Amino acid sequence: MSKRRSGQARRQSQVAVGSAVLSALIAGGIAVPASADPPIGSKITSIPDAGLRPQPDGLPTLPFGSLSMPRTQPLTAQAALLAQYSAAELELSVLGARRSELYQAYTNSVVAKAMADYAWRATADTLRVAKEAAEAAAVAEYQAAVKAPPRLGDSLGELGQLIPRTESTPETEAVLNDLATAQQAERQAYTVLTAAITAEQQASTAYSAVEKEFKRKEVAFLELKRRLAELQSEADRLREIQEQNLGNYSPGKSNAGLVAAAKAQKAVLFALSQRGKPYRWGDEGPNTYDCSGLMLASYKAAGITLNRVAKDQYYGTRHKTVSKYALLPGDLVFFATDPNDWRTIHHVGMYLGDGWMVHSPRTGDVVRRASVSLGSIDFATRVVDAVPAPNQPNPTHGTTPSPTKTTSPSPTTGTSPSSSPSAPASTSPSPSPKPAESPSPKPPAESPKPAESSSPDPDPVPAA
CATH class of the missing domain: 3.90.1720.10 (endopeptidase domain like (from Nostoc punctiforme))
Structure with missing residues (x-):
């Protein structure tokens, strides 16, 4: 029950807050948008205005300035010529493909014309034979008609004998039909031949035009290629000189x-x-x-x-x-x-x-x-x-000082001195203080040290 009562109290407080806000808006003169639903019973005659949309007004402004246009790097003479060479090569390849197509079409038209000419000649021979057969049949029929008795009666007299017979025999009809068929076939074959000749002429004209353009472009392309080869050769020569420039090279490394x-x-x-x-x-x-x-x-x-x-x-x-x-x-x-x-x-x-x-x-x-x-x-x-190597120390010289360094102190200290000078000192009346105090042997023992240290010091470096 407590949860339910607390929920009702929360809803009531929300409604109260909403009413207060709405009252403040109305009291302050702030217009509240009207409902989008039309009044009940009204008719919609137009689409409600959706307002104006924002229009772009140029490039967006960046925090640190506007957009910069890309800068083009200047081309070298060789790079520019290479670009022309590449474009000319592409154009020539396209033109070459077109030339190949037209040449193939021209070749096909030549073959088609030859076949049409062969077919027409065959029909022309057939027509010639048919004409000869028809002429022979006509002559035979005419001769037969002349020998036949007159049909117009005796009133025409001898004039009736000059009129040939109008009826034809089945053989003559067959010959005439063959002649008509041969004439039609010859006309059709000639039409095909005429079309083939026209197509061959058109293909030849198109191929010749492309061939002429191709040769012109090829000459320009070869010139670009020659110039590019010269520049490339010069660049190779300069690179070769740079590469082969030995400077202070010495084979004595x-x-x-x-x-x-x-x-x-x-x-x-x-x-x-x-x-x-x-x-x-x-x-x-x-x-x-x-x-x-x-x-x-x-x-x-x-x-x-x-x-x-x-x-x-x-x-x-x-x-x-x-x-x-x-x-x-x-x-x-x-x-x-x-x-x-x-x-x-x-x-x-x-x-x-x-x-x-x-x-x-x-x-x-x-x-x-x-x-x-x-x-x-x-x-x-x-x-x-x-x-x-001439600047390297002699290996034999490098090994001799090292034993002198290790052995020279021991002989000087071991044979130390005082014995040989002490003998004459012992004969003297007062030898005891001198041998005991005598520091004279020590300086000679220390004096060679600097002289020896100067020579042995470099020895450990070559030895290592």
């Missing part, structure tokens, strides 16, 4: 404390001097090279003779294999089909250092410098033994 031997450096410089010369299989210079021919000529210029073929060059230097990570300029790098079988070697190059090599790649290419990934190298050999 060190790796693991070693540098290439003088002959290996000479071979590297010779190989680089051959850049730009075309590849040609089986050639070893001086104007064209294949891959192993370039290696052969380069080391031949340094006074070393290699085998001729790439895999034979590996086999001849196999006793001087080198790790990929210890390569020096002049080392031969080999590429094989099977990295585990040297007999599958198919290409060789000369390492330059810093991930570059010089080689003669393939037909249509030239001797050039190229980047090489260490992971792509299957075998590597060194033709001439490397030598120590």
Whole structure:
């Protein structure tokens, strides 16, 4: 009962609040929208006005300004020409497809005309035979009519003999029917032939027009292609120059404390001097090279003779294999089909250092410098033994000071001094205070320390 009473009280309070709000609106002069339902019994004659909808008035305003239009980047001459080339290529391909269609239609029209001409000639021959048969029948009928007795009586006399008979025989009727059929077939065949000739002429005209347009567009396209090839060739040349620009390159780069031997450096410089010369299989210079021919000529210029073929060059230097990570300029790098079988070697190059090599790649290419990934190298050999880098300390000198450092203090302290000078001191009348107090041996023991510490200090670095 308490819940029910509390619900009734809540509803009554809500009604009271609503009545108070409505009274305040009316008292304040605020208009309350009327009900949308029409009065009872009235007729609806028009659709109620729904009001005006908001209209867009331009781009929306952003908190930090208006929308910006996209900026177009200026095209380079090569990019603009490439765009023209692509558009011309597309247009030419569409025109070429249209030309192929029209050529096929023209070919079909030529075949149709030939077939129509053949059919018409056949009907013309049939008509000629029918005409000959009809003429023969007419002559025979006329002759028979002349020989027949006159039908107009004796009043015409001899004139009646000149009038032929009008009745025809069944044979004559058949011949005339064949003639009419042949004439109709010939007219139909000729109509078909005339239409085929017209279609062939129209197809020829359409094809000729497209062919002429295609040739004109093709000339323009080839000109664009030539210009683009020139720009591309110039860009390739500049890139090649940039790529091949070795700057302060020196074949004496060190790796693991070693540098290439003088002959290996000479071979590297010779190989680089051959850049730009075309590849040609089986050639070893001086104007064209294949891959192993370039290696052969380069080391031949340094006074070393290699085998001729790439895999034979590996086999001849196999006793001087080198790790990929210890390569020096002049080392031969080999590429094989099977990295585990040297007999599958198919290409060789000369390492330059810093991930570059010089080689003669393939037909249509030239001797050039190229980047090489260490992971792509299957075998590597060194033709001439490397030598120590000139800036590196001598290994023998690095090991001698270290024993002097460890042993020099012990002999000085162990043989310490005082014994040899003490002998003459003992003969003196007052030897006891001098040997006991004498600090003179210590300074000599400490004085070599700085001199020795200056030489042994760098020793631990090379040793490490």
